[in-house]
Structures are given as structure tokens and as C-alpha cells.
Amino acid sequence: MPDESRLPLILRTIGAWVVTLLLFFPxxxxxxxxxxxxxxxxxxxxxFFFEPTLENFTEVQRRSDxxxxxxxxxxxxxxxxxxxxxxAAPAAYSMAFFRTKRTRDILMWMLSTxxxxxxxxxxxxxxxxxxxxxxxxxxxxxxxxxxxxLPIMVWMLYTSYKDIPPEILEAARMDxxxxxxxxxxxxxxxxIGGLASTGLLCLILSWNEAFWAxxxxxxxxxxxxxxIASYSxxxxxxxxxxxxxSVMAIAPIVVFGWFSQKQLVQGLTFGxxx
Numbered sequence: 001m002p003d004e005s006r007l008p009l010i011l012r013t014i015g016a017w018v019v020t021l022l023l024f025f026p027x028x029x030x031x032x033x034x035x036x037x038x039x040x041x042x043x044x045x046x047x048f049f050f051e052p053t054l055e056n057f058t059e060v061q062r063r064s065d066x067x068x069x070x071x072x073x074x075x076x077x078x079x080x081x082x083x084x085x086x087x088a089a090p091a092a093y094s095m096a097f098f099r100t101k102r103t104r105d106i107l108m109w110m111l112s113t114x115x116x117x118x119x120x121x122x123x124x125x126x127x128x129x130x131x132x133x134x135x136x137x138x139x140x141x142x143x144x145x146x147x148x149x150l151p152i153m154v155w156m157l158y159t160s161y162k163d164i165p166p167e168i169l170e171a172a173r174m175d176x177x178x179x180x181x182x183x184x185x186x187x188x189x190x191x192i193g194g195l196a197s198t199g200l201l202c203l204i205l206s207w208n209e210a211f212w213a214x215x216x217x218x219x220x221x222x223x224x225x226x227x228i229a230s231y232s233x234x235x236x237x238x239x240x241x242x243x244x245x246s247v248m249a250i251a252p253i254v255v256f257g258w259f260s261q262k263q264l265v266q267g268l269t270f271g272x273x274x
Contacts, residue, residue, distance in 0.1 A: 033243035041239040056244035060227075066248055069227040073249075075138050076223060077206035080145035081199050084153045087146075089195065092157035093183055097169065107158065110151040118148075118211045129216055136220045144212045149202040156201070160194025161187065200260045207253045224249035 033041050035052035060066055095103050125144065126135075134140035164187065172186045188195070210225035217226055228249055231242040 030243050031247055033239060034247045036240050036243075038238060038240045041243070056240045057248065059241055060245045060248060064227050064230060064245065066227065066245075069222055069224045069249075070252070072138055072141075072217075072221055073207055073223040073225075076141045076145055077203050079138075079142040080149065080206045081203045083142070084146045084149050084202055085195065085199055088150060088153035088157050088198070089188075090183070092154050092161055093187060095154070096158050096161035096164075097166070107155065110154055114151050122215055125212075126215065136217045136222075138221045140216050141213060141221060141223065144216065145206040145209055148209070148212070149205055152205070153198050153202055156198040157191070157194055160191045160198070163194075164190050200257075204253055204257060 032048075034056055035054070036047065036050060037053060037055070040047050040050055095107065129135050129140045132140075134143075168186060168190070169182060172182050177186070207223075208225070209223075210229070213223040213225045214229055217223070219226075228242065228245050231238055231245055
């Protein structure tokens with residue numbers, strides 16, 4: 001019999017493993033299916049033991065030019081993150097340290113824009129992109145990704161800046177620091193963790209964005225989300241090839257997120273514990 005004092009710990013451990021397995025199962029099954037043939041992928045009951053094949057990955061690269069879609073994803077996600085940080089950092093700085101009676105209203109309005117379904121803005125944005133000649137271009141996707149993530153970036157950086165003691169800024173001002181010097185030499189070094197967390201989170205959000213990528217791009221500027229959607233056809237879903245394409249699409253960002261999980265957790269929990 002286990003010690004009664006250890007029983008809650010054992011139950012929590014078992015519960016954590018059960019939840020982990022439930023969350024990991026779809027990803028694990030996706031990887032498993034990517035190494036099957038199409039007949040093995042649809043077999044009932046499902047096969048757990050089989051001879052793996054790399055044919056699906058070869059077919060994805062031959063048919064879809066994976067490197068082109070991956071290049072588009074890298075350019076649009078990194079570009080939108082850099083531009084977003086360049087806009088959000090000074091905006092959040094002004095809201096955190098130079099508050100007005102409308103600051104909270106502006107922050108709430110920015111957050112409320114994330115509650116609107118993206119499809120509600122599809123027609124005007126599509127018409128603007130078409131009129132400007134930006135359909136199926138990385139420029140259009142970068143702009144839309146930036147605007148889509150900007151409210152989140154401002155809120156996260158605002159929360160990060162609020163954790164900086166105001167006495168430090170007052171001391172810098174007494175030493176003669178102007179606005180730019182204060183922001184560059186005091187605020188940025190103290191909030192580098194928040195900047196990193198915000199950038200990493202928005203990079204992942206841009207990488208995973210599918211709605212705008214599917215509606216504003218195709219073969220020329222399509223991201224990996226566009227590549228995955230191409231494996232849905234009137235003839236049906238090719239599960240093995242679709243799984244291989246999905247693994248190739250999520251593998252870079254999963255590895256990146258794994259090594260950056262500390263910064264991501266820090267960014268998502270800013271201001272949660274005081």
C-alpha cells in the first residue's frame with residue numbers, strides 16, 4: 001500500500017500523464033500515418049505495426065515544391081513579427097508610461113478587434129489587395145499577419161512594461177535622459193524578455209495562420225497552410241500524403257517552439273502572478 005501522504009502526488013502524476021497522452025495522441029497519430037501507404041492509412045482496424053515508407057514525403061516535395069512554401073512561411077512570419085514589434089513596442093511604451101483617460105478604452109478596443117470573425121473583413125481586404133495588385137504576394141500576407149497580431153503584441157508588451165518600476169525611469173530622467181534614450185537604454189533592456197516572448201508567440205501565430213493564406217495567396221506566395229489544403233480534392237482526402245505534408249509543415253515550428261518554450265510560457269503568463 002502506498003503511503004497515504006503520497007497518494008495525492010501519485011494521482012496528480014497519473015492525471016498529468018493521461019492528459020499529456022490525450023494531447024499528444026493526434027500529433028503522434030499524424031506522424032505514424034505519414035509513414036504509411038494510402039491503403040494502410042485507411043485500413044480498419046488501424047495498423048500500429050507496419051513497414052514504414054518515405055514515399056509520401058518524396059511525393060509531397062515532387063508535387064508541391066515544399067521548399068517554396070516553406071520559404072514563403074519563413075519570410076511572411078518573420079517579416080510580420082519584426083514589423084509588428086517595431087510598431088507595438090513604442091505604442092505599448094506610450095500607453096504604459098504616458099497614460100491618458102482614453103488609454104484603457106484604446107486597449108480594450110484593440111482587444112475587441114480580435115473577437116470579430118476574420119471572414120467579416122475578408123471582402124474589403126480582398127478588394128484592397130486586388131486593387132493594389134497584391135493578391136498572391138508575400139507583401140499582402142505580411143501586412144495582414146502584422147495587423148492581425150498587433151493587438152496581442154501591444155497587450156503583451158504593455159503588460160511587460162507595467163512590471164518596470166517607475167522609479168527607474170524617474171532616475172533616468174533626473175540624469176537628463178530624453179525620451180529616445182530612456183526607451184533605448186532603460187526600457188528595452190529591462191523588457192527584453194517580454195519582447196522575446198511576444199515575438200516568439202506572434203511568429204508561431206503567423207506561421208500557423210491559414211485563413212488569410214488560403215484566401216489571399218495560391219501557388220506563388222502560398223504558405224505551408226496553402227500547401228496542406230491542396231491535398232484536399234474532389235476525389236477525397238489522401239490521408240497518408242496529407243499527413244506527410246502536415247508533418248513537414250509543422251516540424252520546423254514545433255522544434256522552434258520546443259526550444260523556446262520557456263520564453264513562450266513567460267510571455268503568456270505576464271501579469272498573471274503578482
